[in-house]
Amino acid sequence: MNNNIYKCINLAIFIILSSIFYFFISCSPSKEYLIKQNKTAGIDRLHIRVLLKKESGRVLISSKTRMKISEVKSGKILYDGHGKDMYFQSDQVSRPILIESWGSPLNVDKERYRGMIEIHNVVGKLYIINVIRINEYLYGVVPCEIISSWDIESLKAQAVAARTYTYYHLINNKKTIYDLDCSNNFQVYKGFNAEKDATNTAVDETSGKIAIYSGKPILAFFHSTCGGKTMDNNHVWEGEKHDYLKSVSCKFCNDSPYYTWETNLSLYEIRESLSKKYRGVGKITGINFQWKDKRVISAVIRHSKNTIIKLSGNDLRMLFPEKKIKSMHFTAKKTKDGLILSGHGWGHGVGLCQWGAKGMAEKGANYKDILKYYYRGISIMDAGQNDYAGR
Numbered sequence: 001m002n003n004n005i006y007k008c009i010n011l012a013i014f015i016i017l018s019s020i021f022y023f024f025i026s027c028s029p030s031k032e033y034l035i036k037q038n039k040t041a042g043i044d045r046l047h048i049r050v051l052l053k054k055e056s057g058r059v060l061i062s063s064k065t066r067m068k069i070s071e072v073k074s075g076k077i078l079y080d081g082h083g084k085d086m087y088f089q090s091d092q093v094s095r096p097i098l099i100e101s102w103g104s105p106l107n108v109d110k111e112r113y114r115g116m117i118e119i120h121n122v123v124g125k126l127y128i129i130n131v132i133r134i135n136e137y138l139y140g141v142v143p144c145e146i147i148s149s150w151d152i153e154s155l156k157a158q159a160v161a162a163r164t165y166t167y168y169h170l171i172n173n174k175k176t177i178y179d180l181d182c183s184n185n186f187q188v189y190k191g192f193n194a195e196k197d198a199t200n201t202a203v204d205e206t207s208g209k210i211a212i213y214s215g216k217p218i219l220a221f222f223h224s225t226c227g228g229k230t231m232d233n234n235h236v237w238e239g240e241k242h243d244y245l246k247s248v249s250c251k252f253c254n255d256s257p258y259y260t261w262e263t264n265l266s267l268y269e270i271r272e273s274l275s276k277k278y279r280g281v282g283k284i285t286g287i288n289f290q291w292k293d294k295r296v297i298s299a300v301i302r303h304s305k306n307t308i309i310k311l312s313g314n315d316l317r318m319l320f321p322e323k324k325i326k327s328m329h330f331t332a333k334k335t336k337d338g339l340i341l342s343g344h345g346w347g348h349g350v351g352l353c354q355w356g357a358k359g360m361a362e363k364g365a366n367y368k369d370i371l372k373y374y375y376r377g378i379s380i381m382d383a384g385q386n387d388y389a390g391r
């Protein structure tokens with residue numbers, strides 16, 4: 001009899017403990033979030049904070065499944081129930097709030113995002129921030145940066161480059177409420193709608209892998225097509241020269257549609273483009289380029305009354321519409337009213353050449369071979385084994 005009572009008590013305790021355990025498991029996003037917030041817990045940087053937008057008007061956030069809204073600091077629950085359309089505007093959000101969903105992505109206006117959404121009111125603007133695991137973030141990045149039908153090893157090289165770039169910015173981030181934004185200021189991130197099976201596989205199969213030089217994650221720049229040779233980083237942007245971003249010859253990207261190109265640049269277009277950055281640009285009277293490794297590294301432009309504008313090759317390229325001057329790897333010929341540029345490649349030319357990665361993969365190289373070719377002297381390591389995620 002006593003034995004049966006003990007059995008019943010044990011069963012009851014088991015059920016209660018199981019329920020508590022289940023409760024914690026079923027609420028795991030909140031628990032992880034709390035761990036992330038606890039800086040004394042150390043290095044839990046599995047989540048990153050991606051700014052999706054700054055909104056002056058209202059934002060619609062919805063879910064098809066359970067949805068919970070709580071205050072970030074106090075944890076006070078404002079809503080917990082069936083998913084529905086929730087509108088937020090700045091005069092209603094006085095404290096940062098966290099929105100979670102279970103079993104389906106959250107909709108932010110027309111886009112869908114894995115992970116959680118945090119909303120902060122910054123001087124009357126709502127900052128919509130996706131708090132998300134690094135791999136889930138990369139699911140939404142890699143297909144925006146590379147063509148998902150390419151060989152899996154080139155996709156894996158891109159996934160590791162994107163993960164390394166992310167870690168680099170996490171470590172060097174000076175911002176307080178978010179780590180990266182979703183634009184090409186960092187890496188383009190379009191959330192769940194952009195995901196592709198092949199790029200998700202590339203992220204999963206390289207999970208945790210990053211490229212290291214001198215014990216630190218590298219600044220893993222990449223570009224579409226180098227056109228035959230990549231470029232030293234310090235000849236494209238001012239700043240520290242990185243040995244792993246040295247120029248390498250590339251015989252692998254000649255299938256790229258951007259391998260060769262030609263464009264007409266009228267003096268009028270040059271004047272219009274310069275006027276975006278400089279005041280009082282007059283009639284263009286002369287242009288001189290300076291080349292290094294076949295790429296234009298600086299330009300001196302004379303306009304009315306012998307006034308001179310001097311700028312770097314990359315700054316000049318960025319003044320024009322995106323595909324006008326595809327790269328600074330070009331030669332120029334004078335015409336009656338401007339220049340004809342005959343060029344190679346697309347992009348700044350630093351680091352990984354994506355079409356080259358495709359070409360190498362098709363010749364049998366794996367993702368590590370590819371990364372080590374374009375980033376000289378690096379090693380591939382598991383970020384989880386090191387404290388790279390800590391600040």
Ligand SMILES: [Zn+2]
Nearest residue numbers: 250253353356
């Ligand atoms: Zn190349």
